[in-house]
Amino acid sequence: MTVSIFNTLANKKVPLETLEPGLVKLYVCGITAYDYCHIGHARSALVFDMLVRYLRYRDYRVTFVRNFTDIDDKIIKRAAEQQTTCEELSERFIREFHADMAALKTVVPDLEPKATEHLPQIIRLIEELIAKGHAYQRGGDVYYRVESFVGYGKLSGRKLEDMQAGARVSVNEEKENPMDFALWKGSKPGEPTWESPWGPGRPGWHIECSAMSREYLGDTFDIHGGGKDLVFPHHENEIAQSEGASGQPFAKNWIHHGFVTIKEEKMSKSLGNFLTIREVLADHHQEVLRFFVFTTHYRNPLDYSDTALKDSAVGLERLYSAIAALERLPAPAAQAVPTIGPEERGKLATLEERFQEAMDNDLNTAQALGVIFEAVKDLNRLRQQLPTPAAPADLEFLQGIGALLTRLCGIMGLLSEPPAAFLLSLRAQELSELTIAPEEIEQLIVERCEARTAKNWQRADEIRDQLLAAGVELKDGAAGTTWQAKKD
RNA sequence: GGCGGCGUAGCCAAGUGGCUAAGGCAGAGGUCUGCAAAACCUUUAUUCAGCGGUUCGACUCCGCUCGCCGCCUCCA
Structure with missing residues (x-):
């Protein structure tokens, strides 16, 4: 090639x-x-x-x-x-x-x-x-x-x-x-x-x-x-x-x-x-601008709009989230049985090849990003299907794909930051637009948690709606409740 | 006036003479959840501006029409 x-x-x-x-x-x-x-x-x-x-x-x-x-x-x-x-x-x-x-x-x-x-x-x-x-x-x-x-x-x-x-x-x-x-x-x-x-x-x-x-x-x-x-x-x-x-x-x-x-x-x-x-970088992370630029082939016109930049930010976040989720995976157990078979590895195994094919074709970053997102989809699915704890071979495979994605995205200057830190900084930027203090949010979450433990759903929903009105979305997970700024 | 480019789903955007017309965003349904959110799964163009032609076969090649844009002056 x-x-x-x-x-x-x-x-x-x-x-x-x-x-x-x-x-x-x-x-x-x-x-x-x-x-x-x-x-x-x-x-x-x-x-x-x-x-x-x-x-x-x-x-x-x-x-x-x-x-x-x-x-x-x-x-x-x-x-x-x-x-x-x-x-x-x-x-x-x-x-x-x-x-x-x-x-x-x-x-x-x-x-x-x-x-x-x-x-x-x-x-x-x-x-x-x-x-x-x-x-x-x-x-x-x-x-x-x-x-x-x-x-x-x-x-x-x-x-x-x-x-x-x-x-x-x-x-x-x-x-x-x-x-x-x-x-x-x-x-x-x-x-x-x-x-x-x-x-x-x-x-x-x-x-x-x-x-x-x-x-x-x-x-x-x-x-x-x-x-x-x-x-x-x-x-x-x-x-x-x-x-x-x-x-x-x-x-x-x-x-x-x-x-x-x-x-x-x-x-x-x-x-x-x-x-x-x-002006643009004051409101958007530089990688958001990069993502936006590379979603269109370089010889075509690129129409700038706030909507387009917002879409790019969501897309980029999806990329980072996939890698971050990989990093949060619990340690593998040697006795666990591998669940990812060769047929499931098949498509991901050709990721780099397909990426190169797109880039060799007149630096078609739009196509290359398509290849990247296909891989992200497969990666997320396989990750979610993993038993806990997972087999070392499976974990290694997924993390290898994650590392490859990071390397390929790096050609466009994307995924250059540690995923957890990037998502945090994104959150910090969203935070600055909130009208409610993080301490207050945390306090309300504690209160809601108590209400939920007492199965007082009415009070729990009241707090969630109150926070939602303030632009804060709650996420109840196995490890407790987290929150994020609401996307518009 | 001369030269060139573009027109693909709600939006953005790849692609190709014959294989399911990538992917992202948004939307819908589902799994999960007390309810949500996130994530995941499924789904959204019988059709690629329109009309003709070439071809066994075109969205892809050719011609015309319509619409948009750029260069011909400084410009990334």
């Missing part, structure tokens, strides 16, 4: 073949650091987090590079608005980004290069493009000559003629072709500048990724990724720059994930319909 991934360049799903056996060189376009990240950025981070974890699980070594754009029109504008420097602004939001990533517990990239720290490489690349006829200078600007690159449009499936027909290309007398894009922008007063052969200025948006991926991964590498909105023009232009300069193929595989939408509309800064990562 091999990992197959949808490659935007080939426009189809292809088996992953790496340049060096067992090594994946991955470059992901990171953020432009000028504002807090929204959950669209979170999806991006989580999708590539899952990719890296899965590849490593499949025994690949992964070199993971994710850049920061720390010089750009939006940064200049925002810095001016906030009466600060571009440097201060971008550094501040890179810090905030790191805080968000830490909260999401994402895998840390091997390298996180910044555009402003690679000016020499950028300038060298532009010089190379000029020398090869792919770029030209106009005043203090340098433009890429799109017509000089025959493959222009091959990633996004567009033709130059079609695009020029569109009226949305900004008119610029300086350019030979309206589709030509800036590699170097001569500076205006007050803007951050770097010295260059074309005078003081700053790099265009696309060139940094070509320069930095080349610096750390070489002319050709395995996977380049980002959101679907980067396909054109950003990634198309990267290909033109990199292949134009090196004459070598750039990224072999292009992975693009879908957007997060709200009420079916793309979440974006310009529409103002975005939620920041920290």
